[in-house]
Amino acid sequence: GAGVSQTPSNKVTEKGKYVELRCDPISGHTALYWYRQSLGQGPEFLIYFQGTGAADDSGLPNDRFFAVRPEGSVSTLKIQRTERGDSAVYLCASSQQGNQPQHFGDGTRLSIL
Amino acid sequence: GIQVEQSPPDLILQEGANSTLRCNFSDSVNNLQWFHQNPWGQLINLFYIPSGTKQNGRLSATTVATERYSLLYISSSQTTDSGVYFCAVESWPQLVFGKGTKLTVNP
Numbered sequence: 202g203a204g205v206s207q208t209p210s211n212k213v214t215e216k217g218k219y220v221e222l223r224c225d226p227i228s229g230h231t232a233l234y235w236y237r238q239s240l241g242q243g244p245e246f247l248i249y250f251q252g253t254g255a256a257d258d259s260g261l262p263n264d265r266f267f268a269v270r271p272e273g274s275v276s277t278l279k280i281q282r283t284e285r286g287d288s289a290v291y292l293c294a295s296s297q298q299g300n301q302p303q304h305f306g307d308g309t310r311l312s313i314l
Numbered sequence: 315g316i317q318v319e320q321s322p323p324d325l326i327l328q329e330g331a332n333s334t335l336r337c338n339f340s341d342s343v344n345n346l347q348w349f350h351q352n353p354w355g356q357l358i359n360l361f362y363i364p365s366g367t368k369q370n371g372r373l374s375a376t377t378v379a380t381e382r383y384s385l386l387y388i389s390s391s392q393t394t395d396s397g398v399y400f401c402a403v404e405s406w407p408q409l410v411f412g413k414g415t416k417l418t419v420n421p
Contacts, residue, residue: 234409236409242413244400244411246408246410256407257407300344300345300406302345302347305349305357
């Protein structure tokens with residue numbers, strides 16, 4: 202596609218449930234990033250993939266959060282045992298390679314009830 | 315880690331006015347981007363400007379890397395310019411964002 206695509210655009214679920222958020226990067230972009238944006242704040246880094254491997258996962262808040270990119274294109278962010286504090290907009294970005302401009306998707310708005 | 319400060323936090327303008335938004339950062343950087351987050355939450359690339367000056371229509375940006383700041387100029391503002399403007403600098407591999415400037419342009 203022309204831009205970074207994220208699905209779903211909105212997700213509402215109950216505390217304790219498992220969720221998966223999907224990101225389809227710009228075609229040909231090898232670098233992929235996940236960020237989280239809380240209300241009134243700028244996005245905060247979660248994890249970076251170069252190809253299939255998670256090259257830097259230092260931003261993941263705890264072990265309930267996990268992300269994969271098995272074929273070096275689409276990525277899935279997985280959150281186990283969701284908590285109300287996980288409510289936020291989850292943004293995905295991609296770049297041609299590292300150290301190039303990052304282009305963001307429209308985000309997934311996650312609400313934990 | 316690197317710190318990014320944006321000013322002013324809020325700005326209200328009448329349509330047609332000009333404005334300057336500022337971004338200060340605490341360390342040397344290889345990448346600096348300006349974004350506009352519209353009221354629907356979309357984060358739109360404005361400039362990739364680690365140094366120098368660029369212009370795109372009514373918008374222009376200047377980064378003085380040696381003095382660790384960047385400026386975003388908006389001329390002849392329109393109501394569609396409303397939203398939050400973010401500066402983000404690279405602290406490899408992540409972008410570190412400032413808290414943004416919330417711009418409201420009134421008709």
